[in-house]
Amino acid sequence: MIRKVPNSNLVINNHIYTRQELADTLKCSRQRVSAYIRDGLECLDELFQHIWGKDLKRYAEQVRMRTPKAKADEFYCKRCQMPVKVLNNIIKIQEYTEQVNKSGHYKLLLKGKCQNCDSICVKFSWSNHLPELKEKFQVVENLN
C-alpha cells in the first residue's frame, strides 16, 4: 500500500493528464503513477491512460489519511510504520541553534528508541517546546 503522499499541489484540478504527463508533473516515475492507479487512483478510461487532476488530489487525500498522526508524546517509527511510544520515555535532544523559525525559535531534533522494535525514531520540534518536552520525557545526553 502506498504511504508517501503524492505532491498533489503541483496538479491542476480541471486538467486531464496522461500517465506520462502526470509523472512529469509530480516529478515521479510512470511506474509510480501505475502504482497509484493499482492503489485506487481513478482513471477516466478503461485503459487507465487519462487521469483528472482532481482525482489525483482526492487520491492524495486518501493516502494522507492512511498515516495516523503521532501525538505529542509519540514518534513515528519507520519500521513499525505507525506512531509509537519511545522506550522508557527517554529521548535525546539535539539543538540546531542556527536554524531559527519566524517566531525566533530554533530547531530541535528529538531521538528516541521505538518501544516495539528498538529502532531509532526521530522528529523535529522547536525550542519553545523545550519545557514541555522535559516534562514529558526523560532527556538524556546519549541514547544507549
Ligand SMILES: [Zn+2]
Ligand atoms: Zn518500531
